[in-house]
Amino acid sequence: MGFRKKDAKISDNKSKSAVIxxxxxxxxxxxxxxxxxxxxxxxxxxxxxxxxxxxxxPFLCMFRDGVCQVSENFYSLTVQFYDANYSxxxxxxxxxxxxxxxxxxxxxxxTIKFQLTFENQNRSKDxxxxxxxxPEQDDDFNDIRSEYSKMLTDKLMTGSNGQSARKFLxxxxxxxxxxxxxxxxxSIKNDVIKGFKAFGVEAEMLDGKARLExxxxxxxxxxxxxxxxxxxxxxxxxMDTKDFIAPPSLKFNKxxxxxxxxxxxxxxxxxxxxELSDEILKDFLExxxxxCVNIHVEPLDQIDALKFVxxxxxxxxxxxxxxxxxxxxxxxxTDILPPAIKMYIEDIDKLLADLNSKNERLFHISISIRxxxxxKKALKLQAEMLKRICQKxxxxxxxxxxxxxxxxxxxxxxxxxxxxxxxEMHTSGIAIFVPFTTKELFQDGQATYxxxxxxxxxxxxxxxxxxxNPNGLILGTPGAGKSFSVKREILDCFLTTTDDIIICxxxxxxxxxxxxxxxxxxxIASNSEQHIxxxxxxxxxxxxxxxxxVIADKSDFLISLCEIIxxxxxxxxxxxRSVIDKCVQRIYKNFIENQPSVEKMPLxxxxxxxxxxxxxVALRVANSLEMFVNGSQNLFNHRTNIDMTxxxxxxxxxELGNQLKKVGMLIVQDTVWNRVSANREKKKITRYYIxxxxxxxxxxxxxxxxxxxxxxxxxxxxxPTGITQNVKDLLQSQEVENIFDNSDFVYMLxxxxxxxxxxxxxxxxxxxxxxxxxxxxxxxxxxxxxKVLLPFTDKFPADTxxxxxxxxxxxxx
Numbered sequence: 001m002g003f004r005k006k007d008a009k010i011s012d013n014k015s016k017s018a019v020i021x022x023x024x025x026x027x028x029x030x031x032x033x034x035x036x037x038x039x040x041x042x043x044x045x046x047x048x049x050x051x052x053x054x055x056x057x058p059f060l061c062m063f064r065d066g067v068c069q070v071s072e073n074f075y076s077l078t079v080q081f082y083d084a085n086y087s088x089x090x091x092x093x094x095x096x097x098x099x100x101x102x103x104x105x106x107x108x109x110x111t112i113k114f115q116l117t118f119e120n121q122n123r124s125k126d127x128x129x130x131x132x133x134x135p136e137q138d139d140d141f142n143d144i145r146s147e148y149s150k151m152l153t154d155k156l157m158t159g160s161n162g163q164s165a166r167k168f169l170x171x172x173x174x175x176x177x178x179x180x181x182x183x184x185x186x187s188i189k190n191d192v193i194k195g196f197k198a199f200g201v202e203a204e205m206l207d208g209k210a211r212l213e214x215x216x217x218x219x220x221x222x223x224x225x226x227x228x229x230x231x232x233x234x235x236x237x238x239m240d241t242k243d244f245i246a247p248p249s250l251k252f253n254k255x256x257x258x259x260x261x262x263x264x265x266x267x268x269x270x271x272x273x274x275e276l277s278d279e280i281l282k283d284f285l286e287x288x289x290x291x292c293v294n295i296h297v298e299p300l301d302q303i304d305a306l307k308f309v310x311x312x313x314x315x316x317x318x319x320x321x322x323x324x325x326x327x328x329x330x331x332x333x334t335d336i337l338p339p340a341i342k343m344y345i346e347d348i349d350k351l352l353a354d355l356n357s358k359n360e361r362l363f364h365i366s367i368s369i370r371x372x373x374x375x376k377k378a379l380k381l382q383a384e385m386l387k388r389i390c391q392k393x394x395x396x397x398x399x400x401x402x403x404x405x406x407x408x409x410x411x412x413x414x415x416x417x418x419x420x421x422x423x424e425m426h427t428s429g430i431a432i433f434v435p436f437t438t439k440e441l442f443q444d445g446q447a448t449y450x451x452x453x454x455x456x457x458x459x460x461x462x463x464x465x466x467x468x469n470p471n472g473l474i475l476g477t478p479g480a481g482k483s484f485s486v487k488r489e490i491l492d493c494f495l496t497t498t499d500d501i502i503i504c505x506x507x508x509x510x511x512x513x514x515x516x517x518x519x520x521x522x523x524i525a526s527n528s529e530q531h532i533x534x535x536x537x538x539x540x541x542x543x544x545x546x547x548x549x550v551i552a553d554k555s556d557f558l559i560s561l562c563e564i565i566x567x568x569x570x571x572x573x574x575x576x577r578s579v580i581d582k583c584v585q586r587i588y589k590n591f592i593e594n595q596p597s598v599e600k601m602p603l604x605x606x607x608x609x610x611x612x613x614x615x616x617v618a619l620r621v622a623n624s625l626e627m628f629v630n631g632s633q634n635l636f637n638h639r640t641n642i643d644m645t646x647x648x649x650x651x652x653x654x655e656l657g658n659q660l661k662k663v664g665m666l667i668v669q670d671t672v673w674n675r676v677s678a679n680r681e682k683k684k685i686t687r688y689y690i691x692x693x694x695x696x697x698x699x700x701x702x703x704x705x706x707x708x709x710x711x712x713x714x715x716x717x718x719x720p721t722g723i724t725q726n727v728k729d730l731l732q733s734q735e736v737e738n739i740f741d742n743s744d745f746v747y748m749l750x751x752x753x754x755x756x757x758x759x760x761x762x763x764x765x766x767x768x769x770x771x772x773x774x775x776x777x778x779x780x781x782x783x784x785x786x787k788v789l790l791p792f793t794d795k796f797p798a799d800t801x802x803x804x805x806x807x808x809x810x811x812x813x
Contacts, residue, residue, distance in 0.1 A: 010256065036228050043243045049752045053250050054242040056217070057408050062241045066207040067182050068414050071507030075181035076172035076415035077189055078211050081196050081203040083167075085789060086436035087282070089276045089454060090766040098278070100199040102431045104169075106361055107191055110301040114171040116436055117413045118285060119292040121166055121217045127226075129153055131444055132461070136496050140518065140648075145495050147800055152449055154797075155459050166286050167435050168206075168214065171417035200787065201436070207239075215412050216245040221262045221290050221372035223247075227583040255399040257408065262372050263379045266407035267397040268421050269367040277301060280393040281433045287389075290372040291384055296410065298364040321360045334697040351750030353655065360426045366419040368554075370396065370411045439788050448492045450747070450783055451794030454772065460792055462785050464719060465685060466752060471710050472721040473693075473730075475759070481778040481794070482723050486689055487513050487806035488796065494648060499685040499719075500647040502675060504668045506661060506692040508654035513805045524635065524664050525655035531638035534561060534667045535602040537588065538678045547592050550677075555584040556708075557670045558607065560701035564662055571700070571740065583610035604637045605629045619623060633660060636667060665695060666702050669709065676718040686718050693722035694729040696734055708734045710742045721745075727755035748773050748779040765789065 061069040068076050086097055100556065108114050123794050132152045134145045134328055135580055149249070171188055175181035189205050192217055196203040209229055216227040229244045251258040254267040270426035278339075284293050300361040310313050323438045369386060372381035384398070392396050400407045406418035438455040450460040487510065495501055501519075503510050522530050535558075537543060543550050563571045587602050587610060594600070607627050629637045651671075653664040669690075676686045688709075696702040706722075713720050724730075731737055740762050751759060751773045763784060772791040773781045779794040796803055 003802050007708045010012070014424075015166045017105050023200070026484070030721065036230055036233055039228050039244075040239065044052075044485040053246045053248075054240065056250060056405060056409060057219075057246060057412070058418075059242075063178065063182075065182070065206055066211055067178065067185060068208075068211060068417050069178065069181075070172060070297075070414055073174050073176060074172055074415075075175055075178065075185060076170055077185040078168050078206045078207055078214070078413050079192050079196075079203050080168050080210075080214075081169060081190060081201055081435075083439045084201050084436040085439055086434060087438050088768050088791065090774075091745070093632055093766060094278075096432055097199050098428075098434065099436070100195065101436075102359060102427050104192060104195040105297075105427050105430055106131040106359060107188070108171060108297070108299050110299045112168065112171050112188065112297075113415055113417070114297050115413065115415045115417070116295040116430075116435070117166075117292060117411065118172065118281060118294075118434070119166045119168070119218060120285065120287070120290055121216075121307050122590060132156060132449075132459075133431045139671065140461070141192075142310055143493065144491075144516075145801060148491070150494055151797055151800065152459075155449070155452060158714055166214065168413040170413045170415045170482060173394045176561050203693055211413070212245050213534055215414075216676070217475070218292065218412055219245055219247045220260060220702055221264070222374060223260060225500060237415070237737045248406075251323045252404045252408075254401055255404070256376070257404045258804060259372070259408075262374060263376050263407070264372045264381060264402055265384070266368050266370045267386070268371060268400060268413065268419070270396045271367075271423070273394060276395075276429075276432045277393055277434055278434045280389075280395075280721045281435055282437050283389045283393065283438065284369070284386075285435075287382075287385065289385075291386075292370040293381070293410050293433070294370065294411040295430065295433065296366045296415075296419060296422075298422075300362045300364065302361060308768050319359040323799065355753055362424055363424055363430060365425045365430060366417065366422040368400075368407055368411060368419055370757055371406065376452060412715050415602060419625075437788075439790060441785055441788050445494055447494070448489055451792035452488075453781065454780070454791035454793045460599060460783060460790060464745050464785075466698070467786055469714055469744040470719045471713065471739075471743045472719070472745035472747065473727070473743050474721060474723045474738070474749075474756070475727055475745045475751065475782065477585060477725055477752055479778065479780070480776070482725070482749060482750035483691070483808050484796070485510060485690070485749070486721070486723055486793065488794070490648075490687075490689065491517075491802060491806065493687060498647075499686070499687050500675065500679060501671050501687045501689070503648075503650040503689045504665060504691060505652050506648050506654060506665070506695060508652050509808055510691075511652065512652050514648055515525070516805050517648050518646075519650060520643050520646035520650060521650050522642055523652045523655070526633060526635055528635060528655075529634060530642050531640060531642045532642070532667055532671055533603060533607065533638060534558070534636050534670060535587075535604060535607065536671065536674055537601075538674045539596050540678060540681055542677065542681060543592065543596070547588070551585055551588045553673070554588060555581045557564075557666075557673075557705065559703050561663065562621050563700060564666060565628060566621055572621070575617050576621055579611065580607075583607060583614065583618070586610060590732055598639070601639055601750065602804070603639065611761065621709045628663075636663070642750075644671075649675075661695065662699055662702055665690075666705060669702075669705055672718075673709070676713060676716045680768070682718065688713075688718060688720045689723065690720065691723045693724040694726040694783065697724075697729040697732060703732065707738055710739045725752075727758050731758060744784075744786050746784040747781070748783070749779070750774075750776045751781075763789075 026696070059068050059070045060072070066077055069754055070076055078410055084097055085290065089097065132149070133391055134149050136145060137144045143517060169192060171185070173184055175184065178813055193203045193205070194441070212229060213227045220521065232240065234244070247260045249258070249260060256263060274337050281293060284291070303685055371379065371382045371386065373382050387397055389755060403420065410417050410419045440453060440454060440456065440458055441460045441462050442458060443465070443466070447461040447463040464472060474482055490513065493501060503514070511521055522532070524530070537554055538552055559572065559577055564581055565603050566572060584607070587606055591600065591696060604625060608622050608625045611618040611625070625635050651668045653668070656664045672686070673686045679686045689697065696706050709720050710717070746763065748759060754774060756770055759769070761766060765782070769782060769791070777794065780794060783792050
């Protein structure tokens with residue numbers, strides 16, 4: 001039986017006008033409507049005419065905007081907040097996080113009650129597996145898809161991705177009306193979210209549906225059916241929000257209860273020690289079970305708090321006098337006091353000093369722990385595990401005899417408290433239940449696998465295309481696993497997206513993977529029959545509508561190319577640059593105005609011819625081009641004769657000499673730019689991987705061109721990735737250094753000492769975090785995705801076809 005009277009159920013239907021305010025259009029799909037209809041029929045069958053289970057849930061009305069009317073004059077709002085990298089932060093940074101968290105606790109005065117709820121909830125493993133499974137396609141790669149899907153499933157099942165540790169801060173106020181309550185609650189909410197953002201923690205207000213969903217999962221453990229709800233459908237059916245979140249049944253016993261097909265219990269937490277470890281909450285949250293740690297807090301007015309502490313001090317001083325009288329009468333030294341009284345006086349003196357001079361306030365709090373299990377035996381085992389954690393942290397658990405109903409509903413995030421036991425605690429005492437361990441990165445929808453979180457074991461899954469700057473860097477010493485990591489991302493993108501993939505391969509090591517994926521391998525060498533024309537431009541609508549922009553980009557590229565070819569200490573003169581630009585404009589204006597086609601595409605010999613026509617000012621450049629037009633290196637004076645439409649293209653430039661390799665890499669970059677330009681019209685993403693990226697950064701011309709790619713590719717749908725072991729080369733100039741600033745994705749494997757210092761400074765990585773890239777094994781390091789920084793481990797199964805395609809170790813192939 002619910003402890004609330006049946007007639008106390010002021011239903012959401014009786015508050016229809018309030019609930020409908022700001023009504024959005026229904027967003028339900030046909031499938032959602034079908035599921036909702038079935039769920040509503042199921043609810044009516046479960047309930048019949050008996051609403052006692054719903055009456056147990058202690059709120060009157062849930063509004064669409066997230067405001068909950070808990071009782072006639074009490075309203076609450078919930079903010080969900082996320083994790084921070086507390087465990088791997090430096091001591092000073094941990095202190096900063098702790099201090100800022102204390103500031104949030106101190107936001108609430110004695111007119112605001114608040115509740116901290118830390119809940120481990122089940123995420124549907126079936127749904128998660130469905131998220132990561134790669135559907136078969138009508139091609140030759142389903143065997144690889146199946147193998148990759150199995151690998152992802154194995155990684156998912158070994159971590160704790162199936163559970164979600166949710167963190168809620170709920171606060172409530174007394175008010176005579178919804179309108180007045182809403183205004184004040186929204187103001188408090190803004191301060192709370194601002195407080196979390198002050199130390200890099202994301203936070204968001206939950207609307208009414210999200211709050212109902214949180215309560216649904218809190219009250220329906222192990223239920224396979226997902227929460228589904230729609231305001232309009234509820235009102236039309238004459239139902240109540242509680243109907244959608246109530247469990248099928250509730251039966252309360254002395255020290256536990258039955259909820260649906262599960263068993264549960266709520267215990268109180270008694271703190272014995274004067275000081276607690278900041279890992280107490282982490283110990284609870286790491287349990288792989290359904291449970292909740294709940295802290296109800298009622299702030300005291302500061303004047304009342306000081307009076308309260310002084311009154312306690314007076315009482316203890318009286319005890320001290322009594323003890324001294326007894327000692328005197330017995331002939332003992334009156335300065336010798338029982339240790340308990342001495343310690344008590346010291347603690348109260350310190351608390352009084354903190355309340356007077358530090359950022360400390362006093363609160364009445366009650367702490368409870370709720371656990372669920374599938375059987376009574378399993379629940380008993382969980383209780384034993386919880387007791388061990390309590391013992392480790394100098395706490396004890398005690399049962400709430402015959403009060404399981406009241407304590408169960410007090411764990412719901414609505415700021416309703418019927419827990420009878422409370423104690424006093426100051427700000428730092430509450431904050432010591434630090435709710436932060438490590439950030440997680442697991443994105444639903446299309447996303448790429450990047451290993452598992454070293455700290456939590458959870459899968460790391462992210463979509464770089466969602467970043468403001470999806471540009472990336474993959475950094476690591478030889479043997480750290482750079483090439484393997486790149487190939488794994490390429491394979492993942494090939495199997496799960498329709499993106500085009502282009503690779504610049506200076507070492508000739510991507511051939512096995514590209515070949516297995518039926519990609520186009522282009523070998524650029526003096527004796528190669530495959531040719532790329534550096535004078536190529538994409539013939540499309542953009543060329544015809546923006547000819548001057550296309551010509552300007554081409555001119556910029558050809559000036560850089562000529563500068564590398566001419567060489568010398570000072571490169572091209574200003575006059576030579578101008579004359580090259582004039583010749584390029586003349587060539588392409590003529591090309592565009594005369595029905596442009598691939599067969600008419602200009603060649604380097606056309607540029608040389610135009611330069612010679614300019615006389616002495618261009619003679620040095622024209623003569624320098626001779627070797628590339630008519631000499632031994634004329635491989636670039638041919639029209640492109642290879643299939644450039646393949647989804648995956650690899651440019652193998654291994655056989656080019658050092659000087660020619662720079663020319664080859666620059667021409668590859670321009671070819672990629674043409675592909676990106678063509679794909680822009682198709683709204684298709686182009687991924688470009690540049691191995692041995694440092695080779696491009698050593699020359700001013702290629703470095704400048706690379707920086708331009710990092711600056712502009714995003715707007716054209718390009719996602720470039722530089723792979724290098726030489727981090728120092730990224731700091732050669734301000735222009736090159738901007739590559740760091742324009743890369744929101746950085747994948748760091750083991751780093752050399754000097755490079756670690758650079759990364760720590762540029763990316764604001766602490767010494768504690770840098771340990772993950774110090775003497776780390778292959779496939780281990782740090783990943784930075786926008787503002788998220790995580791340690792990762794990628795132990796790819798070696799007994800797979802994929803591993804053999806990606807490894808560079810001969811013994812593994």
